[in-house]
Structure formats: C-alpha cells, structure tokens
Amino acid sequence: MIRVYVDMVADLFHHGHVSFLEKARSFGDHLIVGVHSDPTVASYKRPPIMKMEERVACVRGCRFADEVIADAPLVVGPDWIVQHRIDLVVHGDDFSPE
Numbered sequence: 001m002i003r004v005y006v007d008m009v010a011d012l013f014h015h016g017h018v019s020f021l022e023k024a025r026s027f028g029d030h031l032i033v034g035v036h037s038d039p040t041v042a043s044y045k046r047p048p049i050m051k052m053e054e055r056v057a058c059v060r061g062c063r064f065a066d067e068v069i070a071d072a073p074l075v076v077g078p079d080w081i082v083q084h085r086i087d088l089v090v091h092g093d094d095f096s097p098e
Contacts, residue, residue: 001028001029001030002027002028002029002030002087002088003028003029003030003032003084003085003086003087003088004024004025004027004028004030004031004032004086004087004088004089004090005031005032005033005034005076005081005084005086005088005089005090006020006021006024006031006032006033006034006089006090006091006092007033007034007035007036007072007073007074007076007091008020008033008034008035008036008059008092009035009036009041009045009048009055010033010035010050010055010056010058010059011041011048011049011050011055012049012050013050013055013058013059013062017059017062018062018064020092021033021059021062021064021065022064023090024064024090025064025065025066027088027090028087028088030066030067031064031065031066031067032066032067032068032069032084032086033059033065033067033068033069034068034069034072034073034076035052035055035056035059035068035069035070035071035072036052036071036072036074037052037070037071037072038051038052040071040073040074043074044074052070052071053070056068056070069084076089
C-alpha cells in the first residue's frame with residue numbers, strides 16, 4: 001500500500017480542491033490530507049475565511065481523502081513522514097520555488 005500525503009488550506013473548498021485531491025490520490029492507495037491551522041495560514045497569506053474545523057469537515061467529505069489530519073505543519077519533515085507512515089508527499093502547483 002502506498003500512502004500519499006498532501007497538505008492544504010482548503011478554504012472555500014471548491015472543484016479545484018477536489019481535482020487536486022483526485023490527482024494526488026492517483027499516485028497511491030491511501031490519501032492523507034493535512035489541513036493547516038488558522039494561525040499557520042495567516043502567517044504566510046490572508047487569514048482563512050472558514051475556520052480549520054469547517055475546512056477539515058469539507059475535506060473529510062471528499063471521497064478522495066482517506067484520512068484528514070487537522071493542524072498540519074507547514075513544513076513536512078522526516079519525523080512527520082515517519083509518524084504518519086507516508087510514502088510520497090505531493091504538492092499542488094501553487095508552491096513557490098523560494
């Protein structure tokens with residue numbers, strides 16, 4: 001079984017988010033989605049409109065997400081990968097090269 005991890009804000013959850021999760025899920029057998037907390041999101045972009053709990057609920061309702069982790073870290077490190085038995089980390093195309 002290949003466990004794939006993505007993280008996201010998932011604010012105002014929409015079809016682009018669903019497409020992203022569908023594509024990420026296609027890389028493995030189990031998709032883990034980390035949702036960033038409100039303070040984490042506000043630290044690098046505008047504060048989210050929806051609260052983290054609402055965003056988590058939206059992601060949980062998506063059929064492509066097998067597991068949802070609230071308050072996911074912004075930087076995915078080796079400890080996080082080992083703790084959640086992640087085989088592959090996937091990111092959307094909105095990632096800044098810096």
